[in-house]
Amino acid sequence: MIGYIARRVVQAVLVVFVVTVVVFILLHQLPGGVRSMLGKTATPQQVAQLTQQLGLDKPIPVQYGKWLGGFLQGNMGYSITQNQSVASLIAERLPKTLVLTGLSLAIAVLLAIVLGLLQAVWRNKAVDYVMTFVAFVFYATPTFFMGLILVLLFAVKWHLFPAQAPQATSIGGLFAAGSGLVLPVATLVLVSVALFSRYVRASAVDELTEDYARTARAKGAGETRVLFGHVLRNVLIPVVTLLGLSLPWVFSGALVVESVFNYPGMGLLFWQAAVQHDYPILLGVTVIISVATVIGSVLADITYAVLDPRVRYSS
Amino acid sequence: MIVPERPGAEPHDGAVPESYASAPQRGRRWIAVVGVFAQNRLALVSAAFLVLFALFCFIGPLVHSTDQVHTNLSIVNLQPGSPGHVLGTDGQGYDQLGRLMIGGQTSLEVGVAAALLATLVGALVGAFSGFFGGVADGVIMRCVDGMLAIPTVFLLLLLAAIVTPTKTTLVVIVALISWLVTARLVRGEALMLRTRDYVAAARSMGSTSPRTVLRHIVPNSLSVIVVNATFQVADAILVLATLSYLGLGLAPPQTDLGGMLNDGMNYVYNGTWWLIWPPGVAIVAIVVAFNFIGDGMRDAFEVRLQRR
Numbered sequence: 001m002i003g004y005i006a007r008r009v010v011q012a013v014l015v016v017f018v019v020t021v022v023v024f025i026l027l028h029q030l031p032g033g034v035r036s037m038l039g040k041t042a043t044p045q046q047v048a049q050l051t052q053q054l055g056l057d058k059p060i061p062v063q064y065g066k067w068l069g070g071f072l073q074g075n076m077g078y079s080i081t082q083n084q085s086v087a088s089l090i091a092e093r094l095p096k097t098l099v100l101t102g103l104s105l106a107i108a109v110l111l112a113i114v115l116g117l118l119q120a121v122w123r124n125k126a127v128d129y130v131m132t133f134v135a136f137v138f139y140a141t142p143t144f145f146m147g148l149i150l151v152l153l154f155a156v157k158w159h160l161f162p163a164q165a166p167q168a169t170s171i172g173g174l175f176a177a178g179s180g181l182v183l184p185v186a187t188l189v190l191v192s193v194a195l196f197s198r199y200v201r202a203s204a205v206d207e208l209t210e211d212y213a214r215t216a217r218a219k220g221a222g223e224t225r226v227l228f229g230h231v232l233r234n235v236l237i238p239v240v241t242l243l244g245l246s247l248p249w250v251f252s253g254a255l256v257v258e259s260v261f262n263y264p265g266m267g268l269l270f271w272q273a274a275v276q277h278d279y280p281i282l283l284g285v286t287v288i289i290s291v292a293t294v295i296g297s298v299l300a301d302i303t304y305a306v307l308d309p310r311v312r313y314s315s
Numbered sequence: 316m317i318v319p320e321r322p323g324a325e326p327h328d329g330a331v332p333e334s335y336a337s338a339p340q341r342g343r344r345w346i347a348v349v350g351v352f353a354q355n356r357l358a359l360v361s362a363a364f365l366v367l368f369a370l371f372c373f374i375g376p377l378v379h380s381t382d383q384v385h386t387n388l389s390i391v392n393l394q395p396g397s398p399g400h401v402l403g404t405d406g407q408g409y410d411q412l413g414r415l416m417i418g419g420q421t422s423l424e425v426g427v428a429a430a431l432l433a434t435l436v437g438a439l440v441g442a443f444s445g446f447f448g449g450v451a452d453g454v455i456m457r458c459v460d461g462m463l464a465i466p467t468v469f470l471l472l473l474l475a476a477i478v479t480p481t482k483t484t485l486v487v488i489v490a491l492i493s494w495l496v497t498a499r500l501v502r503g504e505a506l507m508l509r510t511r512d513y514v515a516a517a518r519s520m521g522s523t524s525p526r527t528v529l530r531h532i533v534p535n536s537l538s539v540i541v542v543n544a545t546f547q548v549a550d551a552i553l554v555l556a557t558l559s560y561l562g563l564g565l566a567p568p569q570t571d572l573g574g575m576l577n578d579g580m581n582y583v584y585n586g587t588w589w590l591i592w593p594p595g596v597a598i599v600a601i602v603v604a605f606n607f608i609g610d611g612m613r614d615a616f617e618v619r620l621q622r623r
Contacts, residue, residue, distance in 0.1 A: 018461025029477045140602035142553055144560045145576060145595040151583055152591060163583075252468035259561060260580075267468075271561060274472035282473060290464045 001305065008301050012294045019290040020071075024064050027279050067283070076284035081276045086284040089269060094288065095171055097265035101254050103181070104188035109239065111193050116200025117227060117235070123205055132201075138194035143253045147187040147260035154183060165263035184261045188253050195249070196242065203238045207231045237307050244300020248293045351615040358611025361604035368601065372419035381413030384568045392582060395589045403589045405575075406582050407567075414575060415593055421571035422601070425482055426552035429489035433551070434544040436490065437497025442532045444498070445505025446524070456502065459495050467492060468557060475563040485564065489551045497543055504536040511535075538616040545612055549605035556598050572598045 038046055051057050055066060070076065076086035119128045138146075155163035165184050166177030174181065207213060208231055216226045255267030262268065266285055273281035352358060387408030395403040395411070402411035444455045462470065470492055478484040505528075508514060514531050522530070533540075556573025558564050564574045572594040579590030 014457055015460045015464050018457055019464055022458070022461055023465070023473065026473060026477065136606065137599060137603055140549070140553075140606060141599050142556050142560070142573070142595075144557065144573075145591075145598065148576065148580060148583065148591050148595065152588060156584060156586060248464065248466035251466040255466070255468045255472075256557060256561070270469060271472060274476040275562065277476055282476065286465055286469055286473060289466060289469055293464050293466060 004305055005302055008298050012298045015294055016287070016291055020068065020287055021064070023283055023286045024067065025060070027283055028060060071284075071287070076287075077280035079273075079278055079281050081273070081278045082281075086280050089281065090266065090284060090288055092169075093264065093266040093269045096174065096263070097251075097254055097258070097267060099171060099174060100181075100184060100188065100257065100263060100265055101250050104185050104192065104254075105243065105250060107185065108189045108192040108196055109243065111189065112196030112200050113232075113235070113239065115193065115197040117204050117232070119197070119201040120204030120208055121223070121227065123201075128201075132198075135194040135197055138190060139198075141191065143187060143191050143256040144260050146191055147183070147257060150183050150187055151260070163261065165258075165261040167262075167264055180261075184257050184263050187257050187260070188250070191253055192246070192250060195246065196239070199238060199242050200235060204231060204235045207234045210234075237304065240303050240307065241300050244297045244303075247296035251289055251293065348612075348615045352611050355611040355614065357607045361607040361611075364600065365604050365608075368419065368597070369423060372416050372423060375416040376413065379410075379412060379416070381410035383409055383413055383417050386568075392585065392587055392590075402593060403587075405578055405590050406587075407578070409568075411589060411593065414570065415572075415597065418570045418572045418575045418594060419597060421482065421565065421569065422552050422555060422573075422598070425485050425489065425555050425571065426548050428486045429493060429551040429555070430544055430547035432486060432490035433493035433547055434497055434540060437494035438501045438533060438536070438540050440494070441498035441501030441503075442505045442528050442536065445502035446509050446528050446532055448506075448509075452502075456499075459498055463495050467554065468561075471554060471558055472561065472563065475558055480563060480565055482565070482569075485555060485558070488558070489554050492554060493547050493551055497540070497547065500539055500543055501533075501536050504539050505532050508532050508535050542609055542613045542616060545605055545609035549602045549609070552598065552605070553602055 038050060055063055058066075067077070074087055076090070078085050079089060082089065115131065119131050122128045151163045154160045161182045162180045163183065164180060166174050166180040168174050168177060208226075213226050213230055216230050217223075221229065251267070254265065255271060257263065258265045258267035259271050266289065269281060270285045270289075272278070273285070387404075390397075390400075390404050390408045391406055393400050393404040395401065397403060400410050400412070402415065405411055405414060440455065444452045465473075471488065474488045474491060478488065509532065514527060517527055517531055552572075555564070555571060556576070559571050559573035560577045560580075562577055564571060564577075570578070575594035576591060579587065579594070582590060
């Protein structure tokens with residue numbers, strides 16, 4: 001078990017290292033570089049001065065080494081457009097994104113388990129087909145379109161919820177203006193329920209036809225008891241993995257939701273940085289979000305191995 | 316190079332191995348694939364819809380000719396049903412129906428081109444990586460893992476920040492994101508196929524490595540590649556729409572379906588539902604259609620595998 005965890009962690013560190021290298025090289029292709037930061041009226045002297053100040057005149061490996069050294073000490077440089085360090089910007093924004101994604105994921109998974117189990121029980125009946133079709137359509141719906149539909153209906157037409165996310169600086173403030181959270185969270189829930197419920201259904205259909213389920217039925221257990229007493233816990237195992245693997249997808253969705261509802265999270269920060277070519281923010285956020293993704297998948301793998309002993313011995 | 320052991324080789328069940336299949340058999344197999352696909356009504360309806368939508372986008376402007384280049388601020392946000400504007404006009408005075416046509420054109424063109432490019436690159440990288448194995452394979456696959464660890468939309472914005480958006484650069488950006496999954500899938504196929512007898516036979520007859528990959532590994536992974544390419548088109552159209560929605564797509568007056576939603580969002584409080592629903596529903600319909608076709612093809616090819 002410890003060997004398995006150690007292998008996964010080493011792999012994860014390697015992946016994060018690759019991410020930093022890839023992103024670092026990519027960002028050095030930014031057009032205009034320093035000139036685009038200073039604007040068209042900058043003199044060549046000013047450009048040269050800032051280039052030197054930012055260390056951009058050194059070879060890329062040297063710059064990378066310097067950046068990595070700083071990063072490991074929590075120093076990710078300064079934003080070009082906002083007079084703040086990247087680390088403090090991320091510290092301010094990351095918790096809000098985690099609130100949005102965490103809340104949405106929790107609701108989505110619960111809903112998906114209920115819907116998926118119902119579909120498995122009613123498999124190949126009309127209800128199942130309709131639900132599968134709806135899930136298919138929701139899955140194909142771009143997150144921003146889903147968000148816009150909710151805004152059109154619930155904010156513009158019926159005036160039930162605000163179309164703006166709360167702009168509070170603290171987490172408590174977010175919840176104090178809770179009605180503003182409803183539409184962003186609902187958007188993310190709707191698009192992810194479709195993804196999760198398909199897996200829960202498939203997994204539950206498999207489990208319901210397993211030998212142990214048949215044995216339970218033969219011993220006189222009712223269908224409800226088979227479902228909740230026996231099948232449910234086995235269905236949950238793949239859901240754990242799915243949760244871990246869906247993290248990059250959820251973060252992507254969160255970025256779009258944040259831009260639709262002007263939710264002050266990390267995605268909005270990243271989006272603005274991309275539009276304004278704010279290179280230190282792009283670099284810092286990409287690495288942090290990738291680390292979060294990788295940690296998520298490692299945790300999912302470990303949980304999976306704990307829950308299902310077959311995994312750790314086979315790999 | 317020593318031919319690796321064959322732990323994954325399939326047990327012989329008396330059937331003729333695929334490598335000995337003669338040309339007519341191969342032809343018949345493709346007919347069987349088409350046959351199974353044709354029985355799938357959902358896939359057929361989807362294909363018909365896509366043909367109609369493509370006609371609408373590419374032939375439509377000849378029938379319903381509108382100015383999609385010059386703004387006309389005297390006819391801004393007209394209601395659907397206004398004279399000459401069945402779907403109304405948008406915030407720049409463009410006819411919305413005509414806009415839907417040129418937006419659809421861009422989405423289809425870029426989506427299909429990006430999917431093809433991604434499939435080509437992904438299939439070649441995956442096939443060579445899996446075939447050669449060893450250090451090169453390890454390095455390539457760790458790079459793929461690393462890029463896959465960056466959430467799609469983040470990678471997308473990162474790439475989009477670097478280039479000036481034109482149709483060509485958008486194709487390249489979307490393909491750069493999409494090829495990763497194809498490469499992984501085809502690598503898996505290549506790992507399995509390189510242990511087959513006919514590959515060993517081809518090598519013993521002096522087939523060079525590139526030739527073996529291109530003549531044996533890639534053609535025999537074709538079903539996986541084709542099915543995946545269909546799903547890639549759906550994903551590429553979604554990715555492009557997201558990029559345009561976030562304002563990093565084509566510059567006006569060009570647009571795509573996602574860009575139209577970005578424009579429409581500015582007027583959402585005026586209740587201009589016709590700027591949101593048509594392009595949005597079009598995206599969903601196209602993506603659902605490509606997914607159904609992909610499902611149909613997967614089923615068709617799997618049947619082929621069973622009947623082998």
